Amino acid sequence: MNLSRIKDIKIIALSIVGFAIIQLLLTENIIGSFWELNIILIGINIIMSVSLNLINGYTGQFSLGHAGFMAVGAYVSAILTVKFQMPFLVGLIGGAAGAGTLGFLIGLPTLRLQGDYLAIATLGLGEIIRICILNISYVGGASGFMGIPRYTNFAWTFFIVLFSIFFIKNFVNSSHGRACIAIRENEIAAEAMGVDTTKYKVMAFTIGAAFAGVAGGLFAHYFYIAHPASFTFMASFNYLTMVVMGGLGSITGSIVGAVILTFISAALASWPEFRMIIYSLALILLMFYRPQGLFGNIELTDLKIFKRFKGGRK
Amino acid sequence: MDFSSFSEQLIQQLINGVSLGSIYALIALGYTMVYGIIKLINFAHGDIYMVGAYIGFFATSMLHLPVLPALIISMVVTGLLGMLIERLAYRPLRHAPKVSVLITAIGVSLFLEYTSMFFVSPQPRTFPNVMESVTYHMGPFVVNSQQILILVITTILMVILTYIVQKTKIGKAMRAVSFDTETAQLMGIDANRVISITFGIGSALAAAGGVLVGVYYNSIDPLMGIMPGLKAFIAAVLGGIGIIPGAMAGGVILGVIESLVSGFLSSTFRDAAAFAILILVLLFKPSGLFGKNTREKV
Numbered sequence: 001m002n003l004s005r006i007k008d009i010k011i012i013a014l015s016i017v018g019f020a021i022i023q024l025l026l027t028e029n030i031i032g033s034f035w036e037l038n039i040i041l042i043g044i045n046i047i048m049s050v051s052l053n054l055i056n057g058y059t060g061q062f063s064l065g066h067a068g069f070m071a072v073g074a075y076v077s078a079i080l081t082v083k084f085q086m087p088f089l090v091g092l093i094g095g096a097a098g099a100g101t102l103g104f105l106i107g108l109p110t111l112r113l114q115g116d117y118l119a120i121a122t123l124g125l126g127e128i129i130r131i132c133i134l135n136i137s138y139v140g141g142a143s144g145f146m147g148i149p150r151y152t153n154f155a156w157t158f159f160i161v162l163f164s165i166f167f168i169k170n171f172v173n174s175s176h177g178r179a180c181i182a183i184r185e186n187e188i189a190a191e192a193m194g195v196d197t198t199k200y201k202v203m204a205f206t207i208g209a210a211f212a213g214v215a216g217g218l219f220a221h222y223f224y225i226a227h228p229a230s231f232t233f234m235a236s237f238n239y240l241t242m243v244v245m246g247g248l249g250s251i252t253g254s255i256v257g258a259v260i261l262t263f264i265s266a267a268l269a270s271w272p273e274f275r276m277i278i279y280s281l282a283l284i285l286l287m288f289y290r291p292q293g294l295f296g297n298i299e300l301t302d303l304k305i306f307k308r309f310k311g312g313r314k
Numbered sequence: 315m316d317f318s319s320f321s322e323q324l325i326q327q328l329i330n331g332v333s334l335g336s337i338y339a340l341i342a343l344g345y346t347m348v349y350g351i352i353k354l355i356n357f358a359h360g361d362i363y364m365v366g367a368y369i370g371f372f373a374t375s376m377l378h379l380p381v382l383p384a385l386i387i388s389m390v391v392t393g394l395l396g397m398l399i400e401r402l403a404y405r406p407l408r409h410a411p412k413v414s415v416l417i418t419a420i421g422v423s424l425f426l427e428y429t430s431m432f433f434v435s436p437q438p439r440t441f442p443n444v445m446e447s448v449t450y451h452m453g454p455f456v457v458n459s460q461q462i463l464i465l466v467i468t469t470i471l472m473v474i475l476t477y478i479v480q481k482t483k484i485g486k487a488m489r490a491v492s493f494d495t496e497t498a499q500l501m502g503i504d505a506n507r508v509i510s511i512t513f514g515i516g517s518a519l520a521a522a523g524g525v526l527v528g529v530y531y532n533s534i535d536p537l538m539g540i541m542p543g544l545k546a547f548i549a550a551v552l553g554g555i556g557i558i559p560g561a562m563a564g565g566v567i568l569g570v571i572e573s574l575v576s577g578f579l580s581s582t583f584r585d586a587a588a589f590a591i592l593i594l595v596l597l598f599k600p601s602g603l604f605g606k607n608t609r610e611k612v
Contacts, residue, residue: 062413062416109597110593110597113596113597113600115412115413116355116412117551117596117600119416120544120551120592120596121592121593121596123544124589124590124592124593125593127585127586127589128586128589128590131582131585132586135580135582237424240417240420244417248413273428273432274432276424276427276428276431277425277428277432280422280423280424280425280428283417283418283420283421283424284403284418284421284422287410287414287415287417287421288406288407291410291411
């Protein structure tokens with residue numbers, strides 16, 4: 001077994017210990033329902049930011065339509081569990097498949113665009129998805145899809161988060177991931193070296209979209225409702241802020257970004273207008289003083305202190 | 315629907331579309347000028363338009379000014395605000411990667427939206443009735459005085475803008491900087507000053523759009539800039555980003571298409587139609603209707 005496998009196993013073991021502690025605190029009601037909600041939101045936001053990081057950070061394709069894929073996942077999974085009485089897992093897989101398929105279909109033509117144009121086109125597509133959902137009366141139209149059972153709990157969220165993080169980490173460390181990073185660094189040079197740029201860009205986009213779909217499924221089955229207003233491009237900006245804050249190209253960064261921003265918005269829940277002012281100022285100041293984000297492209301496990309302990313958390 | 319009533323409705327929607335579209339054109343001009351000169355999609359531009367509408371609102375409701383002085387005050391103040399934003403937020407990042415500047419622009423946009431929401435409350439405000447609404451019947455068609463005001467003011471502003479860009483010294487400098495910033499600087503042009511003035515002019519035009527929308531729809535709110543901002547960007551891309559006549563034409567075309575979609579299909583698909591146009595343009599003619607094709611160089 002090579003070193004990175006051993007490190008993975010240690011991280012998984014440690015996170016399961018962490019899971020057991022939080023689960024115990026939850027069942028003993030030491031953590032109240034307000035913070036339970038926020039812990040689950042953190043989990044969903046981690047899936048969103050890590051999957052967005054795969055597209056924006058590792059592949060360098062600036063997407064602003066991530067909330068649209070989350071919406072597709074939320075609605076598809078809700079249709080499967082509510083209208084077809086499927087089990088939750090099937091709903092989540094269906095949501096991922098739906099969002100992934102749409103990501104593939106959208107990515108194929110639009111990923112030819114670059115930079116600002118891609119950003120605006122994905123933003124537009126996210127809005128088109130939302131407006132289309134708004135006009136489908138089968139899923140409740142503008143009033144939202146109601147009556148979704150609450151299947152999401154801490155255990156589901158935790159293990160899906162763990163799965164997403166490891167899936168994306170292993171993807172990034174594979175030859176596919178290296179191709180994606182090569183595209184980010186210089187698309188023309190990557191193409192000249194024989195990287196099929198379209199294939200890898202679409203692959204990263206599809207995987208990112210599929211995980212956004214899973215996050216959407218968890219979201220809908222926690223809040224009993226899937227509403228088009230939850231998936232506007234403001235939500236996409238929110239996930240982008242998490243990724244940029246943590247560092248484009250760092251999974252640890254995305255996790256930390258999701259945790260910090262969810263905590264900030266929970267703490268400022270009574271003053272939502274301040275929350276957004278603080279968000280925007282943080283975003284501007286971050287670009288001034290630390291444009292690479294909190295972690296840059298470094299992982300927590302790369303830091304010296306963790307090398308000394310030969311292991312460490314995710 | 316028989317043919318004559320169909321064509322009547324068509325022409326009526328065209329009239330509505332042109333007045334909506336000329337407002338898009340006013341905002342699109344700011345986008346296209348800024349993009350032409352520093353290659354930045356200024357996401358905050360739609361919010362500058364919102365600020366312009368609010369300044370017009372306060373000038374008419376608190377100072378009881380008629381519409382024209384309010385329009386001019388709003389244009390001047392908002393123009394200065396645009397220059398200030400450029401100075402504080404974009405100039406320090408002049409040589410930073412494009413993505414950083416794009417994210418800063420998103421940050422500025424959110425900042426303007428939520429700071430104004432904090433100061434003027436999120437509730438929509440009713441724009442005071444600054445001019446009596448007269449409805450003119452020209453045969454079967456209906457044109458109201460607000461639509462005429464929009465068309466007249468937009469035309470005047472566009473003529474002035476064309477004059478500035480084509481005939482004056484600063485206009486020449488703007489064209490030079492947009493063509494090649496470094497060479498322009500070597501020729502003794504102060505590029506920072508030119509960029510600052512470009513932001514000022516663009517923001518003033520957006521403010522004019524904001525005041526006119528306030529007069530036309532009678533309702534303004536702190537998030538009113540998001541959708542028109544995006545639409546104006548679409549208009550700029552449609553006409554060919556960086557090209558001033560393109561932005562004017564793109565705005566009017568987009569307005570007309572939107573009016574036709576909401577008139578003949580359903581108003582809920584209006585925004586989707588605009589985004590669909592954007593994606594089609596980007597996929598098939600990314601340089602826009604008026605643009606020349608440029609080849610990618612290594």
